[in-house]
Amino acid sequence: MLNKSIAELSHSLQAKKISSHELTQFFLERIKKLDPQLNSFITVTEQQALDAAKKADAQLAQGKAGPLTGIPIAQKDIFCTLGVKTSCGSKMLDNFISPYDATVIKRFNEAGMVMLGKTNMDEFAMGSSNENSYYGSVKNPWNVEYVPGGSSGGSAAAVAASLAPVATGTDTGGSIRQPAALCGISGIKPTYGRISRYGMIAFASSLDQGGLFAKSAEDLAWVLNTMAGFDENDSTSANIAVPDYTNTLNDSLKGLRIGLPKEFFSDALDKDIGNAIQTAIKVYEKLGATFHEINLPNTSLSIPAYYVIAPAECSSNLARFDGVRYGHRCEDPKDLEDLYKRSRSEGFGKEVTRRIMIGTYALSAGYYDAYYIKAQKIRRLVADDFRKAFKSVDVILGPTTPSPAFKLGEKTSDPISMYLSDIYTIAVNLAGLPGMSIPAGFTKGLPIGMQLIGNAFAEARLLNVAHAYQKETDWHTKTPEGF
Numbered sequence: 001m002l003n004k005s006i007a008e009l010s011h012s013l014q015a016k017k018i019s020s021h022e023l024t025q026f027f028l029e030r031i032k033k034l035d036p037q038l039n040s041f042i043t044v045t046e047q048q049a050l051d052a053a054k055k056a057d058a059q060l061a062q063g064k065a066g067p068l069t070g071i072p073i074a075q076k077d078i079f080c081t082l083g084v085k086t087s088c089g090s091k092m093l094d095n096f097i098s099p100y101d102a103t104v105i106k107r108f109n110e111a112g113m114v115m116l117g118k119t120n121m122d123e124f125a126m127g128s129s130n131e132n133s134y135y136g137s138v139k140n141p142w143n144v145e146y147v148p149g150g151s152s153g154g155s156a157a158a159v160a161a162s163l164a165p166v167a168t169g170t171d172t173g174g175s176i177r178q179p180a181a182l183c184g185i186s187g188i189k190p191t192y193g194r195i196s197r198y199g200m201i202a203f204a205s206s207l208d209q210g211g212l213f214a215k216s217a218e219d220l221a222w223v224l225n226t227m228a229g230f231d232e233n234d235s236t237s238a239n240i241a242v243p244d245y246t247n248t249l250n251d252s253l254k255g256l257r258i259g260l261p262k263e264f265f266s267d268a269l270d271k272d273i274g275n276a277i278q279t280a281i282k283v284y285e286k287l288g289a290t291f292h293e294i295n296l297p298n299t300s301l302s303i304p305a306y307y308v309i310a311p312a313e314c315s316s317n318l319a320r321f322d323g324v325r326y327g328h329r330c331e332d333p334k335d336l337e338d339l340y341k342r343s344r345s346e347g348f349g350k351e352v353t354r355r356i357m358i359g360t361y362a363l364s365a366g367y368y369d370a371y372y373i374k375a376q377k378i379r380r381l382v383a384d385d386f387r388k389a390f391k392s393v394d395v396i397l398g399p400t401t402p403s404p405a406f407k408l409g410e411k412t413s414d415p416i417s418m419y420l421s422d423i424y425t426i427a428v429n430l431a432g433l434p435g436m437s438i439p440a441g442f443t444k445g446l447p448i449g450m451q452l453i454g455n456a457f458a459e460a461r462l463l464n465v466a467h468a469y470q471k472e473t474d475w476h477t478k479t480p481e482g483f
Contacts, residue, residue, distance in 0.1 A: 001026050002162050003479065006071060006219040009165060013060055013070045020056040020070030024049050024114050027072045031116065031163050034483060038139045040148075040157040042077045043085050044117035052114040059112055068226055069112030074164035076155050077118035078125060079210075080199040081105050088201050089121040089133040089151075092327045092347030102199020103231045104168060104210055111226045116164050120154030123349045124318065125170055125203040127151050128178060128421045129411065132351045137408055140183060141480040142446055146405040149179030152213070156183040159213045161483035166214045166223050172203050173306055174400075174425025176211045177437040181400035181449020184439045186466065186476060187213045188220050191457045192432035193238030196231035204313035205236070207306075207429045216476050217438060217466035221245035224459065240457055248460045249467045254288030256465065259393035263299040264424055270403045272443035277399055280440050280450055283472050284397075284465075292393055296385045301378045302427040303419055308362050308375035309430075314352075315359030321347060354415065383431040390455045395465050399424055400437040400449035424451060434459050438466045439475035447478075 001023060004012070012018045028046055035041050049072070056070035080086045080098035082105075087093045101109065108115070122132040130138040130153025138153040140146040141161040148157040152169030156179035159167050169176040171189035180187025188211050195210035202208060212227065214220045224245050231237040260281075265274060281291060323329040323343025330342035348356070362371040389396060402423055411418040428435040433456060440450035450469075454462040470476050 003477070005216060006165060006214065006222045009071055010067050010222070014065065016060070020053040020060065020114060021050065023070065024053040024072050024116070027116055027164055034161060035163060037144055038141060038157050038161060039136050040120055040138050040154040040161070040163060041074070041117045042087055042089070042120050042135050042154070045084060045115055048084070049114050049116050056112045056114060066111055067222065070114060071166070072114045072116050072164055073108060074116050074119050074155055074158050074167035075105065076152055076168045076170060077121055078170055078201050079105050079168060080201065081115070081118065084118065086118065086201070087134070088125070089123045089135060090347065090349065090352070091134045092321050094134065094328065096326055100199065103196035103233060104200065104227060107226055119158055119167060122151035122153070123352050124201070124314070125151040125172055125175055125208070126314070126351050126355055128174070128418050130154065130179070131408065131412055132349055134349065139408070140405050141483050142184060142405070146407055146446065147182065149182035149405065151175040153179045155213050156180055156185060156187065159183070159215065160185050160480060162479065166212060166219060168210060169213055170200060170208055170210050171429065172207045172310060173429050174422040176213065177400050177425050177435055177449070177451060178422060180213055180437040182405040182447060184447030184475070184478060185213055185215055186217055186220055186436065186438045187211065188224065188436040188459065188462070189428070189434060190224070190228060190459050191238070191434045193236055194228050194434070194457065194459065196229075196234045196237050198231055198233040202317040204310040205317060206313060207310060209429070216470055217436075217463045218246070218249060220436070221249055221463045221467070228459075238457070243460050245460050245463050248464050251464050252288065253284065253465065253468050256289040256395065257393040258284060258289050258291050259294040259389055259396040260291055261294050261296045261299065261396060261398055263296050264398035268402050268423070269399055270443065273399050273402070273404070273448050276441035276443070276448045277397070277450060280469065281397070283469055287468055287472070294389045294393060294396070296389065296427065298378065298381045298385050299427055302382055302430055303423060305375040305378040305382070306426045306430060307358070307419060308371050309379065311355040311359030312362045312372050313359070315356045315363060318352070318356055323347070351415070379430045382427050386431045386433060395461060396453040398451050400451040404443050404446040404448060428453055432456065434462055436462050436466060438469065439478070441475060
């Protein structure tokens with residue numbers, strides 16, 4: 001059960017070789033035993049999971065089960081879940097019990113999947129290390145003195161440690177791909193609009209996108225079939241048909257044109273990561289792909305543009321948390337102004353406060369044109385770079401991160417250094433494109449991630465390219481010692 005793929009688990013359930021109750025109990029026991037070392041879960045929904053497993057077993061017995069019926073899943077604590085605390089890793093929502101299910105949660109429930117619990121995350125998805133959570137830092141299973149990446153670090157750590165076979169995440173500037181890379185697993189951020197954002201608590205609405213973590217691209221394809229699709233409750237949801245992502249996994253790569261952005265291979269890239277990418281290139285050449293150097297000249301502007309746009313949108317989205325309707329409320333406020341000030345200052349952590357202040361400043365009179373409008377113009381230039389590149393290549397390949405995981409506490413006093421860890425991922429969000437990270441090696445005992453970037457709604461192609469690599473290598477099968 002421990003290292004079986006989603007397909008293998010599904011076949012075992014369908015063939016009655018194992019029950020969903022047994023499978024669920026197995027993962028719940030692992031969480032109970034091992035998660036104290038990692039802190040990857042905020043809430044474990046044990047009874048709810050066992051009840052869902054019992055229901056799944058009944059469907060399996062009646063022959064009414066789908067391919068994911070009875071498969072356990074962990075949910076990032078940013079997706080509203082009926083009757084369960086949905087905290088977003090923040091004191092502000094520590095007492096919030098969601099009155100409804102996010103569309104993503106609803107779809108998995110309808111597919112018969114079993115939720116094990118809600119995973120830890122950087123507060124309101126703001127962070128690259130999962131050190132910004134009200135519930136404490138998440139640890140990297142490969143070395144618990146190191147960060148797992150963020151903001152979806154809880155989900156990444158849970159999958160890497162085999163506490164769940166698959167987990168959801170969200171990606172605003174790299175928050176699926178970066179922790180997937182640092183934890184040595186596969187993670188996909190689909191095209192903006194491919195996954196419903198209804199019930200997904202907003203950080204930056206024009207950038208946020210839900211996605212998945214699993215051990216392999218094949219596992220991602222199986223689960224993405226259920227997660228993706230149009231939702232009339234989300235005005236930004238794309239009304240475009242979703243293919244069966246498993247159908248094209250084994251397509252040939254002969255003639256595939258892969259772009260290598262020269263901006264991704266500068267002196268800032270860790271030498272071992274660069275060497276791992278070069279080794280991966282040889283694997284793809286053997287499979288029939290050709291490589292072409294491309295230019296993404298505005299890549300260096302992605303981070304400054306992102307850190308104007310994202311805080312501006314966060315400033316607007318988080319204005320609703322005022323201590324009046326729901327969430328944290330200060331004790332004995334003197335008046336309305338005191339209620340607002342103390343509820344927000346007590347409820348939000350340092351990084352969230354920093355970004356709200358930056359965003360409010362960027363949107364203020366006299367600065368809106370100088371900062372926010374200019375950042376949006378740069379965003380268009382970044383998207384144009386990709387548009388031009390995809391006229392000559394099918395997929396773009398490069399490193400996911402400039403360095404492997406760093407030690408807990410190493411960058412907490414230097415937010416700029418922390419922001420730079422997303423240098424290769426942020427541009428993909430600004431352009432709204434799909435991207436994924438897959439394991440490509442190790443350096444000093446820590447995983448290396450390789451990023452694949454596709455054209456809009458080309459998730460099937462990305463999964464195919466990743467799966468072809470994983471059939472030739474075994475990096476995705478490696479597991480951390482002790483887990």
